[in-house]
Amino acid sequence: MATEATTVKKAAVARKQRTRFQETWRRLRKNRWALAGLTMIVLLGLVAIFADFIAPYGYNEQNYFRILEGPSRDNFLGTDNLGRDVFSRIVHGSRLSLSIGFITTSIGLTVGGFLGAVAAFYGGRVDNLIMRFMDIILAIPGFIFAIALVSALGPSLTNLMIAVGINTIPYFARIIRSSVMSTKENEFIEAARVIGSSDLWIIFKHLIPNSLAPILVQATLRIGDTIIIASGLSFLGLGAQPPLPEWGALLSAGRGYLRVAWWMATFPGVAIMVTVLAFNLLGDGLRDALDPRLKN
Amino acid sequence: MSEKLLEIKDLHVHYETDEGTARAVNGINLELKPGECLGLVGETGAGKTTTALGILRLVPDPPGRITGGEILFRGENLLNKKEREMRRIRGNKISMIFQDPMTSLNPVFSVGRQIAENVSLHQNVSIKKGMSRAREMLELVEIPGSRVHDYPHEFSGGMRQRVLIAMALACNPALLIADEPTTALDVTIQAQVMEIIKGLMKQINTSLIMITHDLGVVAEVSERVAVMYAGQLVEIGPLRDIFTDHKHPYTIGLFGSIPDIDDRESTRLTPTKGLMPDAMELPEGCPFHPRCPEAMEKCSRETPQSVEIKPGHFVSCFLFS
């Protein structure tokens, strides 16, 4: 009914000669919550990068004269059972938690993305094989799967990342599969075939770049999730080993002292919450900004 | 004069977007007599659909807005009506059929019920009476009345468009606006539908505004033809004048673009060069002057007025004033 209105709009977009990135950014900027999320993530990133300058103490700097002290001017988030500064440990820990988030998500994204794209592109038996395998991974509760894997490989940060990474593969595979399936219907895929392009060329040059929008959203949301799972595993002692100040490990260590030193567990918990919230806000905002149906 | 059914005076419709104002319709003047068939021709973005939506006050707002003019329907200005009053006019006294017959019908109700509801809503009759009217209407568009209980997906594209015509005419509207009713159909199906429209127009005393980009379709049903370009009417006149003696340089280019199957000699088309301007960046003066092969210096400064060059044949071009 409003065909003319939409052509007018299309013309308007064309006139300003914006790239899609600029267009997305313009719409993201209008979303206050997404912007707040983005700001928090940028701040967290800066904290992680400049941790050595921000933290007043080293992450394993023990002071036996100040054990389990509450927030004060010297240790404004208090100290732990070995007299370490909780604030400094959280600041150093941001490096670990954020890199866990990014690395595990990258594992899921690359492996899952490739599998999903291949499944969608070839369809039929290949699709069936890959996607049923993904279903099997999904059928095992993620947390238990990670516990089993880490127990088998031995608890360490690397194994933790592998375990959580594998866990996220099916989510990416599914998203990318459905995204590629709809991209595949476009005539430009046939147009690429007509000039003699190989399958890999089509997948990497056409299908994946055009399916990136939902992947970006999913990746952002997944980072938050993986941080939570990783923290949970570390909480159970299956991830980062002492004295590494991974947030989940901090939370776990603080658990024993909840009655005498509430700050030991509370502040790492808040850090996890804020980070996950930030990624979720940004992810939701990106989803709206990238959705062409919500153009405004 | 009382014999005018519809009179549009200096209608302006704008779309306000982030990027600026798109002037979709800029000062249209149009009259329609009862029972008359007018073809409204133009290319994508010329403002045809916006004009039609303007008559029904259905321009999506925001971003669209009717910024000026009058639309007199039986002497009453539709632009001053309340929304509630407009609802009583739409689908009742003025009906519209759209291009896409697939999305214009509700898939969960039978076609008979959809027609009947429209009838009972506007004419205060029971659904049962409405159903018998629906049956009658379907037969008018050559669909067996026994199919009133069928659902839209059980009909083919051409039949769905006929169902929509039946629905639009069920309340005996004084005016039917058809927006590209056959564009989505195949040629032989289009011929079926056109035949039905032509037949109906002879039987009932409804005026028709046929919006289309296809001059062949216009030739079949219209008595008068209006040619639109960039939100303005550039030429309007009786069918024969427009088809055999078109004067406006845009109309000449438009006819030069169409392969005439009956013309065995010509080997090449002669379209106007260039593109229609963006509704946001309309040129000063005559909107056609940047593409016009006959453009004069004056054309880029002033907008030409409509001039009557023959009885009933108006052209908006400085070549004739």
Next chain:
Amino acid sequence: MADKLLEIKDLKKYFPTKQGMLHAVDGVNFHINRGETLGLVGESGCGKSTTGRLLLRLLEATGGEIIYNGENIQKFNRKKMKEFCTQAQMVFQDPFSSLDPRMSVGEIISEPLRVNRTHSNGKARKKKILEMMEFAGIASRLINAYPHELDGGRRQRVGIARALVLNPDFLVLDEPVSALDVSIQAQILNLFDDLQEEFDLTYLFIAHDLSVVKHVSDRIAVMYMGQIVEYAGFDQVIYEPQHPYTQALVSAIPRINLDEKRERIILEGDVPSPVNPEPYCRFYGRCRERQNFCKEQEVFLEEVEPGRFVSCLLRQ
């Protein structure tokens, strides 16, 4: 004798569906001479686009032969197929979905060069792109523009430049103007005409509208439900159609000439389903002249007069 560039023999393409075999293309024969244009005309779902895709092996045929330059392209291996791609290209219907939205005009036009590793030198490649853009009538300043910044006509020109960049001999034009406005349509039709002369091209022009192919076609094949019903010179098909379906199709074209009086043939009903068709004339159910014997035997395309092939028992 004219030089046949392409010949297809008994081409078939069936798609399995839940209801049975869909006979999209069912025993199609035709040839195209070097330098000529064959118009392939029919209504939606008649198999004309599928035929075009089979010719370039975008789809694999269920049966039949496709002979290009004397060789059966279905027997081509990967290397030969790549070579064939440089000779036969396609222009698509939808100027909106046929260009990758993430590539600039320059990238879209040069992709065939990159894929086929010709013009590896960046400068030579750019020169070639600009040359093609000029031929297709695209301003050189648009080389870095993205498809969404262009209107339908310009996008179609980009698609044409891309199809021509490998210097092909043969182009399949799949309804290349049906999504465009009339004046743009006319501009593009004229462009095809010019390019054919300039590059000595051979076209298969697929269209649903007979009038569109008027200025470009030498001969026309009319398709109905996966089969060719009439195949002859342009004038023969338009001015003296013989098959009852062609007659209806020609009479249904909306005319702009008010003085040309003609009888319009209105066909009953709709195109029947191409799934598991009956083994007799596909047009039987809608034909005005159908006879009982039409239902009793299969009908094939036969030459009824020099250069005119008709698939109708009444005319043979």
